[in-house]
Amino acid sequence: MIQPGATIGIMGGGQLGRMSILAGRQLGYRFRVFEPKAGCAAGMVADEEINADYTDEDALMRFTQGLGAVTFEFENVPAEPLAVLASGAPVRPRPEVLYVCQNRRREKEFLQGHGFPCAPFRVVDSAESLAAAVSAIGLPCVLKTADFGYDGKGQIKLSEEKDWEQVWKTFDAPLGVLESWIPFVAECSIIAARTPDGRIRCFPLAENIHRNHILHMSIAPARLSEQVHERAEEIARDIAEALGVVGLIAVELFVTDKGDVLVNELAPRPHNSGHHTIDACMTSQFEQHIRAVCGLPLGATNLHTPAVMVNLLGDVWPQGKDPDWSHLLRNPRLKLHLYDKGEPRPGRKMGHFTLLSRDDKPPVDEAARLFDEFFPR
Ligand SMILES: Nc1ncnc2c1ncn2[C@@H]1O[C@H](COP(=O)(O)OP(=O)(O)OP(=O)(O)O)[C@@H](O)[C@H]1O
Ligand SMILES: [Mg+2]
Known part of the structure; x- marks a missing residue:
């Protein structure tokens, strides 16, 4: 300890x-x-x-x-x-865990090798292997860079037959993973913590809504069936164990119309979709990360209040000015978090707010309305 x-x-x-x-x-x-x-x-x-x-x-x-x-x-x-x-x-975690999770090929091979459900994929390193992979996987599919992807960067969605030579040139990376496009009904994520002696505890499943490939809103708890919640927790525990992670592991998931749960990707650290845990859970993901890394008892992860988190990107800064925060700050059930990152570039994560519910449901419409009033598009 x-x-x-x-x-x-x-x-x-x-x-x-x-x-x-x-x-x-x-x-x-x-x-x-x-x-x-x-x-x-x-x-x-x-x-x-x-x-x-x-x-x-x-x-x-x-x-x-x-x-x-x-x-x-x-x-x-x-x-x-x-x-x-x-x-x-x-x-903590060991560098080997990072080595697996920082590269999409290694991550996918880890998932497949341990029998975790994920989208069918092929590794591609040339126009020829891309063409072969598209025939094997089928359309639609998505080509992703193996290294350094985030917020949907380095991804090309492929919906129809193309000049694969041209697509490979545009892609401009030495190695990629081509994966089947999953027509998901929901995206969600679950964060597990594991201690050096193998104790594991999960946060409740959150539902995620993206805009322009960047997380826009996380809804907790996810509005999905009990079976999906249980399956997600089972997958997260098994991944934490198989990786032997110490600290947090965030597991991004797709849920299909049949209720199947597929793993999209892993992050061995706190995750954007867990920010609501600061204000809505007994223990935040950040405290849990420190507890796990230090070998302390893990904290209770129950959601004391359903909540919605909304990201504030650089886009919400009016030209050369600071936004008027008073509209958000006046709300008695809203917590504002700003990261003091300086220049508010478009797409840059500058802060977030968490809106706590007044009843037993996450306040999705109210959070959406607050964001639209604050940032009219
Ligand atoms: N196979 C797929 N089928 C359907 N949608 C997908 C697929 N892969 C990615 N997406 C969509 O694109 C988003 C970004 O993909 P992914 O999570 O792989 O990218 P990323 O760039 O690593 O993002 P980040 O690390 O910021 O989560 C997903 O959250 C999902 O909405
Ligand atoms: Mg992702």
Whole structure:
């Protein structure tokens, strides 16, 4: 057990790190952040910040000295140099977990190899293998880059026969995964925490609505059948166990009209679809992450109030001005979270709000109305 008072290292300086630190501070931990760019959202609330490239082994060595544990808020850090971190502190999750989850090919092969349900796929590395994969998988399907995808970047949906030579050129990545398009009735996600001694606890299933391939709204609990909730939890537990993750693992899922649950992708860290847990659950995903990494007892994950989380992207900032937050702040059941990230570029995650329910249902229409009033399109 890593006792409160210890310093925890966080790789990555974004809002997920920031909210993990804010939660961990309540338990008396200190934090050191490693992030290439200075002035990051997590660094601003940390005790110490080291700015260097993720491959700078000297800087990683300096970072890890004296830490109780190292964890991640971002999985796209090159896995090889991370071996250095283990010389200073336990690394949780292990770099091997990142290695699997940061690459779509390895992730899919892990899922398939362990018998987890996911969309049929083929690995492609040329126009010829793309053409062969399309015949094998069938249309419609989607071509995704194996490395560094997020918010739908590096994806091409294919609905009809095309000049595959041309498509491969446009794709412009050395390796891809072609997967069958799933006509899902809902997208959802579940977050599990696992401790070093193998205890696992899941948060309730959340339902996710995307806009322009970026998460727009998370609804908790998901408005899906009891069977879907149970199946999702079973899958999340089994994945946490099979990966041997320590910390959080977020599992993104598709639900089909038959009620089948398929795994879309994994993230071994706090997840955007779990932000409502700060205000709507006994323990937030961020606190749970710190508890799991430090080997503390896991907190209760029950949702004390149904809730809806809405992302605030840079798009909601009027040109050169700050939005008028008073409309949101006046609402007695709304909690506003801003990440102090500076420049509000379109598509950039700048904050979110969580609207708590006044009854036993997540307030979906009310949250949508509030967002539309706040940000008329
Ligand atoms: N096989 C599929 N069938 C149907 N829809 C899909 C499929 N793959 C992806 N999508 C849609 O595109 C969205 C983004 O895909 P995915 O989660 O793979 O991408 P990503 O870029 O890694 O996103 P992020 O890491 O931000 O979640 C999904 O949430 C889903 O709405
Ligand atoms: Mg995704």
